[in-house]
Amino acid sequence: MPVISLLTDFGLSDSYAGIMKGVIASLCPDARVIDITHQVAPGDIYGAAYALSSACPYFPKDTIHVTVVDPGVGSGRRIIAVRTGAGIFLAPDNGVLSMVADKYRVSAAYSVENRDIFIHPVSKTFHGRDIFAPVAAYLACKMDMAELGPAVSEKSLVRLDYAQRPELDEKGRLCGSVIAVDRFGNLITNIGREDIEEAFGAGRADGQEDICINAGDRIIRGISESYSSVPEGALLAIIGSTGRLEISVNAGNAASQLKLGRKDRVTAAPCDAIND
Amino acid sequence: MPVISLLTDFGLSDSYAGIMKGVIASLCPDARVIDITHQVAPGDIYGAAYALSSACPYFPKDTIHVTVVDPGVGSGRRIIAVRTGAGIFLAPDNGVLSMVADKYRVSAAYSVENRDIFIHPVSKTFHGRDIFAPVAAYLACKMDMAELGPAVSEKSLVRLDYAQRPELDEKGRLCGSVIAVDRFGNLITNIGREDIEEAFGAGRADGQEDICINAGDRIIRGISESYSSVPEGALLAIIGSTGRLEISVNAGNAASQLKLGRKDRVTAAPCDAIND
Amino acid sequence: MPVISLLTDFGLSDSYAGIMKGVIASLCPDARVIDITHQVAPGDIYGAAYALSSACPYFPKDTIHVTVVDPGVGSGRRIIAVRTGAGIFLAPDNGVLSMVADKYRVSAAYSVENRDIFIHPVSKTFHGRDIFAPVAAYLACKMDMAELGPAVSEKSLVRLDYAQRPELDEKGRLCGSVIAVDRFGNLITNIGREDIEEAFGAGRADGQEDICINAGDRIIRGISESYSSVPEGALLAIIGSTGRLEISVNAGNAASQLKLGRKDRVTAAPCDAIND
Numbered sequence: 022m023p024v025i026s027l028l029t030d031f032g033l034s035d036s037y038a039g040i041m042k043g044v045i046a047s048l049c050p051d052a053r054v055i056d057i058t059h060q061v062a063p064g065d066i067y068g069a070a071y072a073l074s075s076a077c078p079y080f081p082k083d084t085i086h087v088t089v090v091d092p093g094v095g096s097g098r099r100i101i102a103v104r105t106g107a108g109i110f111l112a113p114d115n116g117v118l119s120m121v122a123d124k125y126r127v128s129a130a131y132s133v134e135n136r137d138i139f140i141h142p143v144s145k146t147f148h149g150r151d152i153f154a155p156v157a158a159y160l161a162c163k164m165d166m167a168e169l170g171p172a173v174s175e176k177s178l179v180r181l182d183y184a185q186r187p188e189l190d191e192k193g194r195l196c197g198s199v200i201a202v203d204r205f206g207n208l209i210t211n212i213g214r215e216d217i218e219e220a221f222g223a224g225r226a227d228g229q230e231d232i233c234i235n236a237g238d239r240i241i242r243g244i245s246e247s248y249s250s251v252p253e254g255a256l257l258a259i260i261g262s263t264g265r266l267e268i269s270v271n272a273g274n275a276a277s278q279l280k281l282g283r284k285d286r287v288t289a290a291p292c293d294a295i296n297d
Numbered sequence: 298m299p300v301i302s303l304l305t306d307f308g309l310s311d312s313y314a315g316i317m318k319g320v321i322a323s324l325c326p327d328a329r330v331i332d333i334t335h336q337v338a339p340g341d342i343y344g345a346a347y348a349l350s351s352a353c354p355y356f357p358k359d360t361i362h363v364t365v366v367d368p369g370v371g372s373g374r375r376i377i378a379v380r381t382g383a384g385i386f387l388a389p390d391n392g393v394l395s396m397v398a399d400k401y402r403v404s405a406a407y408s409v410e411n412r413d414i415f416i417h418p419v420s421k422t423f424h425g426r427d428i429f430a431p432v433a434a435y436l437a438c439k440m441d442m443a444e445l446g447p448a449v450s451e452k453s454l455v456r457l458d459y460a461q462r463p464e465l466d467e468k469g470r471l472c473g474s475v476i477a478v479d480r481f482g483n484l485i486t487n488i489g490r491e492d493i494e495e496a497f498g499a500g501r502a503d504g505q506e507d508i509c510i511n512a513g514d515r516i517i518r519g520i521s522e523s524y525s526s527v528p529e530g531a532l533l534a535i536i537g538s539t540g541r542l543e544i545s546v547n548a549g550n551a552a553s554q555l556k557l558g559r560k561d562r563v564t565a566a567p568c569d570a571i572n573d
Numbered sequence: 574m575p576v577i578s579l580l581t582d583f584g585l586s587d588s589y590a591g592i593m594k595g596v597i598a599s600l601c602p603d604a605r606v607i608d609i610t611h612q613v614a615p616g617d618i619y620g621a622a623y624a625l626s627s628a629c630p631y632f633p634k635d636t637i638h639v640t641v642v643d644p645g646v647g648s649g650r651r652i653i654a655v656r657t658g659a660g661i662f663l664a665p666d667n668g669v670l671s672m673v674a675d676k677y678r679v680s681a682a683y684s685v686e687n688r689d690i691f692i693h694p695v696s697k698t699f700h701g702r703d704i705f706a707p708v709a710a711y712l713a714c715k716m717d718m719a720e721l722g723p724a725v726s727e728k729s730l731v732r733l734d735y736a737q738r739p740e741l742d743e744k745g746r747l748c749g750s751v752i753a754v755d756r757f758g759n760l761i762t763n764i765g766r767e768d769i770e771e772a773f774g775a776g777r778a779d780g781q782e783d784i785c786i787n788a789g790d791r792i793i794r795g796i797s798e799s800y801s802s803v804p805e806g807a808l809l810a811i812i813g814s815t816g817r818l819e820i821s822v823n824a825g826n827a828a829s830q831l832k833l834g835r836k837d838r839v840t841a842a843p844c845d846a847i848n849d
Contacts, residue, residue: 024598026591032480033309033585036352039302039333043356046300046331050357055598057591063481064548076588079692079702080595081602092548095523095535140355145523146483147538150355204584205615207698247647247697259647262699269698272616272644308756309585312628315578315609319632322576322607326633339757340824368824371799371811416631421799422759422821423814426631 023108024081025157028057028073029089029149030064037147041089041154044140048158055080064092066117067283070181071201074120075263077107084108087157088117095145100133100152101178102160102169109166111157113148116181123185127175134170187212187289194290195220197266199283206274208236210287212266217244221291226260233292234258236268237279240295248272258289299384300357301433304333304349305365305425306340313423317365317430320416324434331356340368342393343559346457347477350396351539353383360384363433364393371421376409376428377454378436378445385442387433389424392457399461403451410446463488463565470566471496473542475559482550484512486563488542493520497567502536509568510534512544513555516571524548534565575660576633577709580609580625581641581701582616589699593641593706596692600710607632616644618669619835622733623753626672627815629659636660639709640669647697652685652704653730654712654721661718663709665700668733675737679727686722739764739841746842747772749818751835758826760788762839764818769796773843778812785844786810788820789831792847800824810841 025045031037038059045052057076061069069090077086084107091098091113099114105125111133112118133152136143138159140151156169187197187210197212217226225232230243244266245257253272256279261267266289268275276282288295301321307313314335321328333352337345345366353362360383367374367389375390381401387409388394409428412419414435416427432445463473463486473488493502501508506519520542521533529548532555537543542565544551552558564571577597583589590611597604609628613621621642629638636659643650643665651666657677663685664670685704688695690711692703708721739749739762749764769778777784782795796818797809805824808831813819818841820827828834840847 024595026595028588028591030480033332034334034336035479036304036333036348037479039304039331040352040355042331043300043302043352043360046329046360047355047357053598055591055594057588058586060586063550072588076592076595079592079599081599084595084598093523093525096525144538145535146543150538203587203589204582247645249645249648259697262696262702267698274615306756309608310610310612311755312580312609312624313755315580315607316628316631318607319576319578319628319636322605322636323631323633339826369799369801372801420814421811422819426814 022051022053023161024084025052025054025161026057026076026080026084026086027054027059028061028069028087029059030061030069031059031089031149033059037149040150044150044154045158045161048155049162052158052161061090064090066090066115067181067183068201070117070120073117074124077121080108082106082108085157085160086110087153088112089149089153090117091115091148094148100148101173102131102133102156102166103127103178104129104166109160111153111160114179116179118178119181119183122175122178129166130173130175130178131166132170132173135168138164184211187216189220192290193220193294194288197287197289199281199285199287202276202282206270206276206278207261208268208275208279208281208287209261209263210266210268212287212289214260214264217266217289231292232289233295234266234268235288235295237281237285239279241268242292298327298329299437300360301328301330301437302333302352302356302360302362303330303335304337304345304363305335306337306345307335307365307425309335313425316426320426320430321434321437324431325438328434328437337366340366342366342391343457343459344477346393346396349393350400353397356384358382358384361433361436362386363429364388365425365429366393367391367424370424376424377449378407378409378432378442379403379454380405380442385436387429387436390455392455394454395457395459398451398454405442406449406451406454407442408446408449411444414440460487463492465496468566469496469570470564473563473565475557475561475563478552478558482546482552482554483537484544484551484555484557484563485537485539486542486544488563488565490536490540493542493565507568508565509571510542510544511564511571513557513561515555517544518568574603574605575713576636577604577606577713578609578628578632578636578638579606579611580613580621580639581611582613582621583611583641583701585611589701592702596702596706597710597713600707601714604710604713613642616642618642618667619733619735620753622669622672625669626676629673632660634658634660637709637712638662639705640664641701641705642669643667643700646700652700653725654683654685654708654718655679656681656718661712663705663712666731668731670730671733671735674727674730681718682725682727682730683718684722684725687720690716736763739768741772744842745772745846746840749839749841751833751837751839754828754834758822758828758830759813760820760827760831760833760839761813761815762818762820764839764841766812766816769818769841783844784841785847786818786820787840787847789833789837791831793820794844
């Protein structure tokens, strides 16, 4: 029986996430539901896209990933179901699947329009309950995706505009930005290990002292091997769990210490070039 | 195997909710547990009653719904188990089942007194662990409700005093109030679609421009078809997912914008009567 | 199929806890996962130790308890797997299992070093995903603990320094401290029912009026039978669900009313001795 993952901005104080699980348990009792998170900031499509693309590689390959961050609920926006090598993704067509689509080949996409599998009356404000949950349940119980509605082209899907990779400037510095801040205050950037190695040479991303990082008004010398490589309260740079450069504070919070957040600039370069 | 739903004010920072699940897994390993929410405000019986009555219609009809919002824990208050068409409800007898009982016929009610199925020693402060969880587990594993304790009459159950429906004033305005505020700041009122249609005519609740809503010091003209029917940041009224009139802000937060909350007054009327 | 419990400081806003569940579902699909909590304060080993030792007695005896509060992730700290009468405990060797080890006999302990069962590449920052989750999944699917790595002695495990029991001072007062504060603001102390009975006589811990409690600048007279034994808003002392003395406010929050928190001093004594 496939897993259904849920990723929403419903929070955990209201009953919305629980209701989706009630619908799924009613329609496909054997489906197993796993929460990715329900605490995406309200309407934060980008944050949801990041969380989804970070999490989906670690789920079973036949998972049905349901994302409901849907500020356009009740409008004419489409609901789409997309098949990839990382499972089926069900989401509003608002760009939230962009990062997944950049990572995995989309082998089929459908516009979810078959009202026979919705809960009626379909509300104007809670398609998580009335459309996403029953559709996920039917898919988990082996309904064919082609029954959801007409096939659509991958090119027709709404794309999020985001800086997937950093840029190399004329002085040879990798210019990236913060793409996520986690509970610990770690500043996760779009500078990948492979970006550093491509720009500065193989093996330059791990435990190197001659790569410097500029974040806010601070220069961090070297890329650490672990948080505790530096004293408590000290800043460090490290290759984090998604293979990207992160700025952290050992036993502290880099986001609040540096007053930086999503979209703020982070630069990496050989130390002799960082200040040029 | 029936589902057990959990609805408490235990929060998610302590281990209390997890402990209830540990007890259930110990006593009825095949039971499936679904959280409605654990983040009801401490002791907020009304909020729990609303969340429960909103959620239970979407769960399997043999669900065992466990509600532990229980400021009287350890006192003489009864614990009750109630059978309805929406499943079995287990709760302290403090009114938290009132909204469910107004929606579904109660076919049987029992006072939970059979100490043989409690965990001993029964603490004075955590009946969720010592009574509610084991009783739910035994019910899920097919114990008969009559074994819980003596049958009691529905009339003996504690009732919450709440404004289930709005009132029509002498000027023909529907005078209601906010009954819940969700994570998005949506102000959910006790004015139902059917109240509007009864008062102002069939079809007057959806997409109408000549019904006006008064909330705080603002007048909202018309009932929208979706959040995005109005510009971002603008107020709107909409029939929400429970069939009730809600006040929202597109891509914003109505509760903070209007500084309104539970019990605050909301009025609906034909636009020419709203200001009378 | 054993239960896997999860206890982390990952929070619920990021996808970290969901990712661990994705890994477990991938490697041992039948394992059942129960969250104890993911909202331990970042890096709070003591808080995790308390939550774990409070929760584990109520789980099935073959549960695999996974604790990831791991400020030393990526450093040389060991990861240990410990067998006790309350199940298997998997955790960083940083003291987080101290309270469990004080409660249950450790019958075997292993250093988790078998890289064949990790997810590769092993990140420097997220061993929850790359080590703890797959190891827990393999254990749930019946891998023998001896395959995890070399056996280690219980004495080699890192110990947390904490005040397990209160002390009796020269005036016959039990001098303890707050060990946890829960969502309700209850101040949970290290003064157990058995400490009170040992010091002041059998039966002196429940519903007694002649034991007085000193917390902050307040004296509480007597140990109550339930929260509602005192008026709303009033302070009380009560034996809580872990058998320890707690300071509470009926329908209120003792921590904020008294401005007390973890490690603050609480004293219990016969009332005529409390002020000496």
